[in-house]
Amino acid sequence: MSGTQSQKRRRVVGHVWTAGKYAFLAAMLLFFLFPLYWLVATALKTQAEMFSVPPVWWPERFALDYFRDILFRSSFGRLAWNSVVVAGGSTLLSVVVGTMGAYSLSRFRLPFGLNRHISFWILSTRMFPPIVSIVPLFLIMRSLDLVDTRLALILAYSVFNLPFVVWMMKGFFDELPRELEESALIDGDTPFGAFRRIILPLVRPGLAATAVFCLIVAWNEFLFALVLTQTEAALTLPVGIANQVTQYEIRWGAMSAAGVVAMIPLFVFALLVQRHLVRGLSYGAVKG
Amino acid sequence: MERDLATPVTSLRRAGRQGFFPYLFLAPAVALLLALTVYPLLYIVRISLYRLTPAGETFVGGENFLRLVRDPFFFQSLGQTFLLMAGALTLEFFFGLALALLLDSEIRARGLWRALLLLPMILPPVVVGVIWRLIYNPNFGVLNGALQLLGVDTTRLTWLADPSVALAALVVVDVWEWTPFVFLILLAGLQAIPEEPYEAARIDGSSAWQTFRHITLPLLAPAILVALLLRTMDLLRLFDQVFILTQGGPGFATETISLYIYKTAFRFFDFGYAAAMSLVLLVATLIVSRFYLGFLQKKERPT
Numbered sequence: 233m234s235g236t237q238s239q240k241r242r243r244v245v246g247h248v249w250t251a252g253k254y255a256f257l258a259a260m261l262l263f264f265l266f267p268l269y270w271l272v273a274t275a276l277k278t279q280a281e282m283f284s285v286p287p288v289w290w291p292e293r294f295a296l297d298y299f300r301d302i303l304f305r306s307s308f309g310r311l312a313w314n315s316v317v318v319a320g321g322s323t324l325l326s327v328v329v330g331t332m333g334a335y336s337l338s339r340f341r342l343p344f345g346l347n348r349h350i351s352f353w354i355l356s357t358r359m360f361p362p363i364v365s366i367v368p369l370f371l372i373m374r375s376l377d378l379v380d381t382r383l384a385l386i387l388a389y390s391v392f393n394l395p396f397v398v399w400m401m402k403g404f405f406d407e408l409p410r411e412l413e414e415s416a417l418i419d420g421d422t423p424f425g426a427f428r429r430i431i432l433p434l435v436r437p438g439l440a441a442t443a444v445f446c447l448i449v450a451w452n453e454f455l456f457a458l459v460l461t462q463t464e465a466a467l468t469l470p471v472g473i474a475n476q477v478t479q480y481e482i483r484w485g486a487m488s489a490a491g492v493v494a495m496i497p498l499f500v501f502a503l504l505v506q507r508h509l510v511r512g513l514s515y516g517a518v519k520g
Numbered sequence: 521m522e523r524d525l526a527t528p529v530t531s532l533r534r535a536g537r538q539g540f541f542p543y544l545f546l547a548p549a550v551a552l553l554l555a556l557t558v559y560p561l562l563y564i565v566r567i568s569l570y571r572l573t574p575a576g577e578t579f580v581g582g583e584n585f586l587r588l589v590r591d592p593f594f595f596q597s598l599g600q601t602f603l604l605m606a607g608a609l610t611l612e613f614f615f616g617l618a619l620a621l622l623l624d625s626e627i628r629a630r631g632l633w634r635a636l637l638l639l640p641m642i643l644p645p646v647v648v649g650v651i652w653r654l655i656y657n658p659n660f661g662v663l664n665g666a667l668q669l670l671g672v673d674t675t676r677l678t679w680l681a682d683p684s685v686a687l688a689a690l691v692v693v694d695v696w697e698w699t700p701f702v703f704l705i706l707l708a709g710l711q712a713i714p715e716e717p718y719e720a721a722r723i724d725g726s727s728a729w730q731t732f733r734h735i736t737l738p739l740l741a742p743a744i745l746v747a748l749l750l751r752t753m754d755l756l757r758l759f760d761q762v763f764i765l766t767q768g769g770p771g772f773a774t775e776t777i778s779l780y781i782y783k784t785a786f787r788f789f790d791f792g793y794a795a796a797m798s799l800v801l802l803v804a805t806l807i808v809s810r811f812y813l814g815f816l817q818k819k820e821r822p823t
Contacts, residue, residue, distance in 0.1 A: 253622055260619060267696060268639055270662055271651045287665035333549030340542035350550065357557050359809050361757035363778040364798040367785050368560035368567070391556045398549060423541040452644040454760040455778075459786055470646040470760075477650060477764050488654065491647040495639075502638045509638060510708045513701060517746045 271495075275299070275488035282484060298489035308490060310464050311472040315494075318382050318457075318468055319450035322389035327443050329390075330397025335427055337398070338405035339413070351402070357395040358515055365391050366459050373460060380462045388456045393446045396515070400445075403516045404438035405431070441508035444501050451497060469494050568795035577792075584796035594797060596772060597780040598804075600687060604776065605755040607691040608698070612751060613744070615695065616702030621736075623703075624710045637700040645697075649764025652693045656680050656765075680766050683773035690774055693761055698754075702747045709743025710736070742816060749812040756805050777801055 274282060278295045281288040302308040337347055369388055370379070378384040408431060416426040432439075454470040461467045473494065476487045505512060568584055570577045588594050640648070655663050656679040664674040679689050713736070721731045759778040762768065768775035768783070781801065785794035 256618070257622060260615070264640060264696065264700065265636065267651045267655060268636075270654060271647070274654055283660045285660060285665060286669055287660070287662050329548045329552055332545040336542045336546040342542060342546075350546075354553070357553070359753060359802075359805050360557065361753075361778060361798075361801055361805055363757060363759065363781045364564065364802045365557070365560055367781070367791060367794050367798055368563040369556075370785075371567070371791065372560065372563065387556070390552055394549060394552055394556075448642050452642070452646075454644070454646050454763070455782070458763075459782075470644050473644075473646050473650060474764055477653065482653075484654070487650055491644075491650045494644050494647055498639070498642050498644075502642055506638060510704050513641070514705055514746055514750060517750075 271488055271491055275485070275492045277485070279485065298485040299493070302486050302489050302493070306486070307464050307467075308469075308472065308493075311467050311469050312493070314382060314464075314466055315451060315468040315470075318385045318389070318466075319447050321382070321386040322393055322450045323443055323446040325386060326390050326393035326397045326446050327439070330394050331401050331439065334398045334401035335405055335431070338402045339410070351399075354395040354398050355515075357391070358399075360391075362392070362455050366456055369456070370459050379460055380466050382466050384460045385453075385457060385466065385468070388460060389450045389453060391456075393449060396449075397442055397446065400442045400512065400516055401435065401439065403511075404435045404442075408434055438508070441505045441512060444505045445512045448498065448501050448505075451494075564795045564798055567792055568799055570792050572789075572791040574789075580792065584793050587793060588796055588800065593772065593775070593780065594777075597768075597775040597777045600773075600775060601756060601758065601777045604687060604691055604694070604758065605752060607688070608694040608755055609748060609751055611691065611695045612699045612702045613748065615699045616706055616747070617744075619699070619703045620706035620710055624707060637704070640697045641701045643697075645760035646764055648693065648697055649761045652689075652696075652761075652765060653680075656689060681770055683770045686766055686770060686774045690762060690765060693765065694755065694758070697761075698751060702751065705743055705747040706740065709740045712743075713739045745812055745816045749809060749816070752808055752812065753805060756801070756808065 273289075273291055275298055276294045276296070277288060277291045278293075278297070281291055336342075337351060341347065342350075366388075369391070373379050373384045373388070378387075412430050412434070413423075413426040416430050417423070421429070452470065453468075454474065457466075457468045457471045458474065461471060469490070473487060473490050476483055476490065502509075567577075569579060569581060571580045571583070653661075655661050658664055658674070658678040658681065661679075663679070664677055667674050667677070678685075680686050717735045717739070718731065721735055726734070757778050758776050759782065762774055762776050762779055763782075766774045768779045777797070778801075781794050781797050784790050784797065
C-alpha cells in the first residue's frame, strides 16, 4: 500500500521534473532564437510597422524596400566588396603561410628547441587584446602610408589569423603518422613533393574548416577596420553598419537590412564548419 | 625491410638533413609574425615612454604610467570591465552547464540545431549590437513592447540609457551571444567522459548529486577551464558590442577598458598614454590567463 503511494509520489516528482526541464529548454530556445528572428522581421517591415506600438510581431507583407535601398542607392555594394576582398585576401595569406609553417613545426626537429619556443609564442599571441595591437599598428601603417587601404587590413588580420592557422594545422598534421611521408621519401620524392602529394590531400577537410574560420573572423572584424579605414576605398561592412548606428538620426530599416545581408554568408559558413566548430572556437583545445 | 625504413625516419626528424626545406617553409610565418606581433609590442613599449603630439615626440619616462595611477576613469573602466566579465562568466557558465547536462542524453546537437545555436557567436559583433538596439529601444523596442502587453508600465525602463541598468543590459547581450559556445564546449567535454566511472558509481549506489560532484565535475574540469579561459580573455577585450550599443555611455557607465584606450588614442590622439594603458591591460590579461593555465596543468598532471 505505502509502496504504491511512494511510487506514485515518485512518478509525480518525475513529471514535474520533466515539465520543468522542457519549460527551461523552451525558454532558452526562445531567448536564443527570438533576437535573430527579430532582426530579419524588422528588415522586412514597412516604416509604419517598425515604429508601431505595440510591436508588429509578423510583418504584413514582406517589404523589400530597405534591401533595395541599401543594395542600389548607397555605398553598401562598395563596402561589401571591400569586405569580400579583405576577408578573402587575409584568409589566403594566413592559410598559405600558416600551413607551411605548421607543417615545418609538426614534422621537423629544429635546433635550439625552436619548435617549442615558436609554438608557445604563437599560442601566446591569442592572449593579446586587439586594442593592444592596433595602437602601434596604426602608427606603423601611417608611417608606411597604408592607412585607408585594403592591404593594411589584409596584413593586420594576420595578427590573429596566422597564429590561428599555424596552431590548428599543426594539430591536424600531428594526427597523421609520419610513415606517410617517409615511404614517399624512400621512393625518391622531395620533401615538398611528399607534402604536396601525400599530406595536403589528407588534411584538406581540416584546412577547409580552418580557412572558413579565418573568413568568419575577417568578415566580422570591427576594431582594426574602424581604426585603419576612413573612406569608401577601404571601409568594410561592419564599420559601414556602425556608422549608421552612431549617427544622430539612425536609419533603423537600412541598418537591419544591412545586418541581415552581413549575416547571410555566416549562415553558409556555420553549416560548413559545424563539425569542426568546437575545435576551431576553442583554438584546438577541445576536439569535439 | 625495417632497416630500409630506419634511415629516412631519422632524416625526416632532423631538420639538418632536409637541407633548407624546413626553414624555407617556416620563414614566411615567422617573418610575418615578427613584423606584426613582436615589432608592434616593442614599439608600444617605446611610445609608452613618450608624449606624442603632431609637433613631434618628447621622452617623458614614466609620466604616462604615473598619470594612469591617478586617473579615476582608468580604474572605473577597468572595474566596469571586470564587473561585466564576472556577471557574464557566471551566467554563461551556469546556463551553459545546465543546457549541456540536460541535453547530453537527449539530443546529439547536430545539423540544424547546432547551426542555429552557432549563429549568435559567429554573427558580426556589430550586427549583435544592432539586434539588441532594436530590442532595448525604449520607445519602439520589442522588450518594452512585450512588457506593455503584460501590463507593465515601461515609461521609466530605458535600459541602455539608464546608468544603473546599462551594464547589466550589456551582460545579457554577452550571455545571449556566448552561452551557446560554453554549452558546446561543455557538451563535447561531457560526451568525452567514458561510461565506466558512471557504472561504478551506480554499483556503489551513489546519488545523482554524488555522481555529479565526484565524477562528472572533476572529469569535466578541463573543458570548464578552457571555456572560462577563452571567455575571460574575450571579455577583457570587449569592444565592438559596447561601441555599437552605448559608446561607453550614458556618461561613463559602460566604458570598458578597450573603449577607453580607443578613445584616448583615436579621439584625443594621446598615443603615449593609450600605449601605457594597453600595456597594463596586456599584463592583466597575461596574469589572468596564467592563473587558468596553472589550474589546467594541475588538472592534466594529477600528483
